[in-house]
Amino acid sequence: MFMSCPCGPFFRFEKVFDQSTKQDEIFDNVAKPVADNVLQGYNGTIFAYGQTGSGKTFTITGGAERYVDRGIIPRTLSYLFEQFEKDGDRTYTLHISYLEIYNENGYDLLDPKHEAAKLEDLPKVSLMEDSDQNIHLKNLSVHQAASEEEALNLLFLGDTNRMIAETPMNQASTRSHCVFTIHMTSRGTGSATIRRSKLHLVDLAGSERVSKTGATGVLLTEAKYINLSLHCLEQVIIALSEKNRQHIPYRNSMMTSVLRDSLGGNCMTTMIATCSVEKRNVDESISTCRFAQRVAMIKNEVMVNEELDPKLMIQKLKREIQQLKEELAMTTGEQRTDDLSDEDLDKEAVAAYIADSDPEAILSIGADMRKIQACFAILKKHILEKPPSSHRETPRRSPVQEYSAPPPDTSPYSNTENNRLKELVQQRDNEISIFDFSFS
Incomplete structure (x- = not known):
């Protein structure tokens, strides 16, 4: 599907959703196919990118006032547990982690040992890289969720601790990048083969032009860190879209390091580009569309994650x-x-x-x-x-001749x-x- 400005460039997308689109339609078209692949053992990532106030957090997490406004994360959790109940041939285990990256520092939003009055009260998460160049997040807690209710409670706890501030562009602007990760393990009945998959659901902080927002003080500092990390993300995307590029600058920011596997690795990645419909934001909307076109050029090689226990x-x-x-x-x-x-x-x-x-x-x-x-x-x-079942009569079997082996x-x-x-x-x-x- 093509989208264009009246006098601007043309852009091609898999699907375009207007302002009247309901949350369930977003989930069915964007998140459900990714969730189905995660159930089969593939890694998945869904991330929203766009200008401040364009609807990223509403799309990923949803609105808190109405049940129908639930976003991709709560709907995905509900869908996964629904599929667990339907699949009687496999046993599933689900764990959740919730990472916030604020001013290039990582924080654990689900830390059970701290009551966070402010963000700095939460434990800091640091990056560690092993000899195989795999990224490990130190101090990031992972919690098992045995039911949909437990999973949603973890989501609510993490959202409560998020860094939110009022800006001229948005009364409740998220001032950080957040990565909600679902870790899934499954095993077939009687099988020694285990499938391990993960699903990153990412709400990126909004890109903004300081000259337009008029931010000062803390908001200005936050905006600088946000724009710098988004610039690093764009540099990684550009490098991945260029053929025969030897060096990919993943280490330039914490966010690109965390999403390393999602960008150019073993992961099925989907991007949602959110744009403002206001005429004064047309430049930012074009910039978002151009970024999305570069992301679409990346080709990941994916495989089922299976191992023997x-x-x-x-x-x-x-x-x-x-x-x-x-x-x-x-x-x-x-x-x-x-x-x-x-x-x-x-x-x-x-x-x-x-x-x-x-x-x-x-x-x-x-x-x-x-x-x-x-x-x-x-x-x-x-x-x-054994006593017969109370709700139905046990059928009588025809008598058989006693058998002696x-x-x-x-x-x-x-x-x-x-x-x-x-x-x-x-x-x-x-x-x-x-x-x-x-x-x-």
Whole structure:
């Protein structure tokens, strides 16, 4: 879609929203596709850029007076927890952090140990870079949210601590950049593979011309820092849009360092350009559109973030080894024939097996047919003694003839089958040794 000024340049955008656009339409077109990709294991970023008073904070966070005015952040949280409930094949864990960058200093908006009367009361967040050039934020707390309500409470706490001031352009101007990050972890049922993804929702401070705003004192100092950091962001965008550019100046500001992965890294990034409709702000609107065009030229290479959990993999391999050993004992006729005792038939073992929510859990009782039959008897008794559901009648099963298992065939299988099982046992033992070494 194209947008142009009456006598100015043309600009191309994916979609243009006018003043009458509702918040739910913004979410459906902009944030929902990004959230769906985050659920699949991709990193995502949505950031709003524009002039002071053009609607960035309203778009990202929303209005506080009406429920329908909720912004992208609260709607995304609601959508994610809704999808968690629908997906019964995976287990999800969600954590939240909230960073504010004010005058090139980082602050933790969710610090639980401090009651902030002013911004300086919050702990400062510092940048650290590891040997692989990954950025780590020291002193930035990360909080688990087990429900939508807990997540929204964290958002409310962070917004309460934000740096807001009145300016000639905006009665409630946010004087800082804020990065609300959702850290998501998911694992499929019975799988040792973990997906880790994150979603940055960024509300940038508004760009402004000091000559127009007439800012003085503290507001003037804030405006200088805001414009400097936005200039650094623009320099990074320009460098990324130029082919074969060797050096990207991420380190010139804290904000570009934090958003390093979002700009030119492993991340699906969407920008919302907010413009004023007033004629006197046409120069700023054109500048915003030009910046958006440069952002659109950046191509990121994204991939699903998956990794193996060593602990889960070791547990899975140990269960498989136990099963293979018992299968090998059955095929070679090496069944144990221990005398049955009360301890062997302890109902707690069967009860623990039934109560285990892991679908891959096994009831290991060895290669003894008498123990196997005894456990089947305990399971049958447990089922028959279980009271029927109160809300519906349990269907009656047709009677079946009582079945007595024949004695096992103790003749050994072929040597090929036995050798195969032995090799599998040895292979799993080796894999556990490897995982134990890497995990330690």
